[in-house]
Amino acid sequence: MTSTESAAARATGRTTTTAADELSATDELTAAEAPGEVATVTTDRGQATGLGPLGWLRWGWRQLTSMRTALILLFLLALASVPGSVLPQQGIDPAAVTQYYQSHPALAPILNRLSLFNVFAAPWFAAIYLLLFTSLAGCVLPRTVRLVGSARQQPPRAPTNLARLPESASYVTAVSPATALERSAGLLRGRRFRISEGEGWVSAEKGYLREAGNLLFHVALLALLFSVGLGGIFGYKANRLLIVGQGFADTPTALDVFRPGRLVGPGDLAPFSINLHGFTARYVTSGPQFDQPLFYDANLSYQAQPGAPVRHYQLEVNHPLVVDGVSVYLIGHGYAPIFKVTDGTGRVRWDGPVAFIPVDQTTLTSEGVIKVPDAKPGQLGFAGVFLPSAVDEGGRLESAFPEALNPRVSLVGFTGNLGMNSGQAQSVYQLDTTGLKELPMKPRPLAAGQSIKLPDGLGTVSYLGYQQWISLAITYDPGQLPALASAMAALAGLILSFLVRRRRVFVRAIAAADGSTRVTLGGLARSDAAGGFETEFATLAGLLRTELATGGVTTPEGEPGIVAAARSVAGADDAAARTGSAADDCAGVSNTASTMDESPRASTAGGSGGSSPLASTEGE
Amino acid sequence: MYRAAASRRPLLLAAVAVAAVLAVTGCDGGAIGADTPVSSGQSFVSHSYESTFYQAGHRPLAPIVSGLTVAGKHLSLAAYRGDTIVLNFWGSWCAPCRAEAPALGQLARQLESRGVRFVGVDIRDEPDSALAFMQQFNVDYPSISDPSDEIALEFRNTVPPADIPTTLVIDRDGRIADRIFGASSYSELLSVIDQVIGRQA
Numbered sequence: 001m002t003s004t005e006s007a008a009a010r011a012t013g014r015t016t017t018t019a020a021d022e023l024s025a026t027d028e029l030t031a032a033e034a035p036g037e038v039a040t041v042t043t044d045r046g047q048a049t050g051l052g053p054l055g056w057l058r059w060g061w062r063q064l065t066s067m068r069t070a071l072i073l074l075f076l077l078a079l080a081s082v083p084g085s086v087l088p089q090q091g092i093d094p095a096a097v098t099q100y101y102q103s104h105p106a107l108a109p110i111l112n113r114l115s116l117f118n119v120f121a122a123p124w125f126a127a128i129y130l131l132l133f134t135s136l137a138g139c140v141l142p143r144t145v146r147l148v149g150s151a152r153q154q155p156p157r158a159p160t161n162l163a164r165l166p167e168s169a170s171y172v173t174a175v176s177p178a179t180a181l182e183r184s185a186g187l188l189r190g191r192r193f194r195i196s197e198g199e200g201w202v203s204a205e206k207g208y209l210r211e212a213g214n215l216l217f218h219v220a221l222l223a224l225l226f227s228v229g230l231g232g233i234f235g236y237k238a239n240r241l242l243i244v245g246q247g248f249a250d251t252p253t254a255l256d257v258f259r260p261g262r263l264v265g266p267g268d269l270a271p272f273s274i275n276l277h278g279f280t281a282r283y284v285t286s287g288p289q290f291d292q293p294l295f296y297d298a299n300l301s302y303q304a305q306p307g308a309p310v311r312h313y314q315l316e317v318n319h320p321l322v323v324d325g326v327s328v329y330l331i332g333h334g335y336a337p338i339f340k341v342t343d344g345t346g347r348v349r350w351d352g353p354v355a356f357i358p359v360d361q362t363t364l365t366s367e368g369v370i371k372v373p374d375a376k377p378g379q380l381g382f383a384g385v386f387l388p389s390a391v392d393e394g395g396r397l398e399s400a401f402p403e404a405l406n407p408r409v410s411l412v413g414f415t416g417n418l419g420m421n422s423g424q425a426q427s428v429y430q431l432d433t434t435g436l437k438e439l440p441m442k443p444r445p446l447a448a449g450q451s452i453k454l455p456d457g458l459g460t461v462s463y464l465g466y467q468q469w470i471s472l473a474i475t476y477d478p479g480q481l482p483a484l485a486s487a488m489a490a491l492a493g494l495i496l497s498f499l500v501r502r503r504r505v506f507v508r509a510i511a512a513a514d515g516s517t518r519v520t521l522g523g524l525a526r527s528d529a530a531g532g533f534e535t536e537f538a539t540l541a542g543l544l545r546t547e548l549a550t551g552g553v554t555t556p557e558g559e560p561g562i563v564a565a566a567r568s569v570a571g572a573d574d575a576a577a578r579t580g581s582a583a584d585d586c587a588g589v590s591n592t593a594s595t596m597d598e599s600p601r602a603s604t605a606g607g608s609g610g611s612s613p614l615a616s617t618e619g620e
Numbered sequence: 621m622y623r624a625a626a627s628r629r630p631l632l633l634a635a636v637a638v639a640a641v642l643a644v645t646g647c648d649g650g651a652i653g654a655d656t657p658v659s660s661g662q663s664f665v666s667h668s669y670e671s672t673f674y675q676a677g678h679r680p681l682a683p684i685v686s687g688l689t690v691a692g693k694h695l696s697l698a699a700y701r702g703d704t705i706v707l708n709f710w711g712s713w714c715a716p717c718r719a720e721a722p723a724l725g726q727l728a729r730q731l732e733s734r735g736v737r738f739v740g741v742d743i744r745d746e747p748d749s750a751l752a753f754m755q756q757f758n759v760d761y762p763s764i765s766d767p768s769d770e771i772a773l774e775f776r777n778t779v780p781p782a783d784i785p786t787t788l789v790i791d792r793d794g795r796i797a798d799r800i801f802g803a804s805s806y807s808e809l810l811s812v813i814d815q816v817i818g819r820q821a
Contacts, residue, residue, distance in 0.1 A: 246767065246768070247767070247768035247769075248744075248768055248769050249768060249769035249770060249772065249773040250773075251769050251772045251773045251776060251780060251781075252780065252781070252782040252783070253709060253743055253744075253769060253772045253781050253782065253783070253784055253786070254743075254744070254769035254772065265780075266776075266780040266781070266782035267775075267776045267777055267778070267779075267780045269776070271773055271776050273768060273769070273770065273773065275768070306770065306773060306774070347748075347752070348748045349748055349749060349752045350746060350748055350749050351746065351747075351748045352746040352748075352749075371713070372749070372752075373712070373718065373753075373756075374712065374749070374752030374753055374755070374756040375752070419715075420715040420718050421715070421718045421719060422715070422719060423715055423716045423718065423719025423720070423803050424715055424716075425714075425715050425716055426715055428713055
């Protein structure tokens with residue numbers, strides 16, 4: 001059973017002395033994630049009976065914190081957000097929810113009970129999110145402790161038989177074993193290996209950054225979740241439509257749509273104010289891209305707070321104005337025809353621009369309403385269509401281009417009850433015609449300066465010209481930068497943990513009978529990440545050879561006083577049993593060959609017993 | 621912004637897990653709103669009447685705002701020092717404001733003798749339309765025109781209006797004693813004012 005095996009590995013993992021054991025201990029992290037791990041609870045205590053309450057708790061915790069559960073929860077979270085985009089949401093468009101209630105009177109209350117109109121505040125949504133957070137935290141925190149422990153670990157004792165390791169090389173040198181080990185340690189230390197030394201051996205380990213990368217990734221993941229939370233609590237989003245020549249301040253009553261974070265009060269908004277002085281939109285006038293926008297440019301001035309200096313800014317798409325950490329984006333534009341409405345008594349009841357909303361984005365044909373609730377003798381309402389570039393299409397006027405080249409407005413007039421005095425809030429962009437009577441007016445499109453005299457002495461409406469408006473998205477998200485930073489950190493951590501391998505190198509040196517010293521170098525990469533260790537080991541082996549050759553150890557012939565030999569060669573010389581039995585299961589055969597290639601001359605010399613001249617010149 | 625975040629940091633630390641949940645609610649469907657910036661327009665959902673009374677000693681000092689009235693005259697709250705002020709944020713386009721306007725006009729006339737002065741702040745309005753509104757509902761008290769929300773912004777560190785209409789009752793010491801969100805009826809507003817005047821002795 002894999003579970004018992006992993007339990008065994010766990011039990012020995014902390015005290016392993018052999019590299020082979022360490023290999024399995026390396027797998028401990030992954031093994032701990034295996035779902036079968038559960039049974040450890042019983043096997044640990046040798047009980048054949050069921051789990052106790054504590055056991056069940058541990059079991060539950062292990063399940064919750066397993067990677068599988070986290071992935072399932074992540075998927076559930078995505079799934080749970082689907083109704084939020086399919087059904088109208090209370091927080092985003094309450095009017096649509098009301099409408100849904102009217103069209104589905106039976107279904108709507110049930111959906112409401114399931115919080116489906118407020119998905120992101122629903123208890124079940126919170127449950128998923130909390131569980132995911134707990135799962136991740138429960139996975140990452142203990143792992144953090146383990147990773148820290150693993151990162152601080154000293155290299156283990158060198159295995160007895162280094163030739164069995166995937167990578168190995170051996171040398172015969174004239175320097176004493178102690179000196180050989182000392183130089184090996186020096187070399188490895190110089191290559192930033194962590195060293196531990198013992199009687200006749202040196203062991204070294206490198207690549208602790210892998211653990212650090214792993215740790216960084218997990219912690220950054222938590223930080224990312226947290227940052228997103230930060231934005232939801234202290235951030236806010238708002239929209240505002242602004243007509244050229246007008247201004248507004250960042251305060252709730254001035255915002256068309258205001259969605260504050262949980263702890264954002266009306267007084268917490270950045271107190272900037274913006275005035276719009278002009279807006280320019282340019283479009284492609286010919287070719288296949290005809291009537292596509294070229295650029296938008298809003299000329300505005302702003303104050304960071306009352307009394308602060310007034311600054312100018314050219315606001316463009318994707319080039320937000322940032323005030324006090326709050327970003328103001330240009331997200332839309334349109335036309336606001338200017339009307340003057342005089343009632344039956346001769347008093348002017350409206351004189352100004354009215355924002356019309358585009359119904360066709362390519363031609364900017366726009367619709368809007370004018371409400372004049374205080375007109376006398378009767379309330380007046382108008383529904384209008386604005387055509388920026390009016391052309392006659394077979395007796396029907398249409399807009400042919402988004403720019404205001406030939407602006408025309410056509411109006412339909414109403415009188416009666418606008419329904420505003422009852423106190424029921426209504427949109428300024430919609431006319432509720434239930435209490436209204438359509439006026440018999442000629443649907444004559446108006447050019448700037450033209451008026452219509454209303455029947456029954458109700459007054460006059462004039463179209464004076466047009467103004468433009470822009471719509472602004474105001475967002476404050478204090479979690480944005482931390483989120484970016486943690487996402488980048490997570491990526492960096494991931495890359496580190498993929499690229500960095502933990503690898504160990506061992507050196508053993510023993511005095512041979514002939515007075516020379518036999519040095520064995522063994523190496524192993526602890527993770528199965530992309531290769532490269534072979535090359536590194538070969539380099540190390542070469543360096544060690546040079547290292548052992550220096551220090552006045554030269555042959556009379558002036559040859560380097562060292563012979564490096566591939567294991568197979570050395571093995572034949574030394575103990576046949578050592579290599580003979582291990583040759584098959586060692587993956588390092590081809591690698592040792594490469595070590596051999598690097599020093600063909602030396603290896604042949606070593607093989608033919610060239611160690612004797614070395615021994616004779618041992619001069620230390 | 622940053623001030624608010626800083627003062628609430630302990631709260632944040634205390635509620636790490638809860639924070640995570642709230643997070644999602646805050647980062648929800650922003651895209652939907654952004655795509656249709658103007659679809660809901662001035663969609664001030666008429667909250668039901670909500671009054672918050674501030675006990676003496678816990679009343680924020682009201683800023684002494686001033687500006688041009690809808691009728692074009694200069695007006696400063698400083699002129700009403702020592703009086704109880706009822707400050708009403710309204711707009712002629714705002715249906716709930718229209719519903720409460722007759723009661724406000726009437727109370728303004730009745731309570732003048734008791735040292736209560738009414739002042740309006742006309743938000744995002746067109747002057748002709750605002751004047752027509754005042755005439756229509758017999759609103760005789762002056763209103764400061766606030767097309768760019770400067771007056772509303774002045775209240776950001778006290779009790780900012782978060783809804784239209786918002787009515788603030790400022791006591792004789794110039795401190796905000798009550799805040800009402802939404803349209804108030806004659807009796808609702810009268811009882812609030814009575815409470816403010818009564819407790820002042």
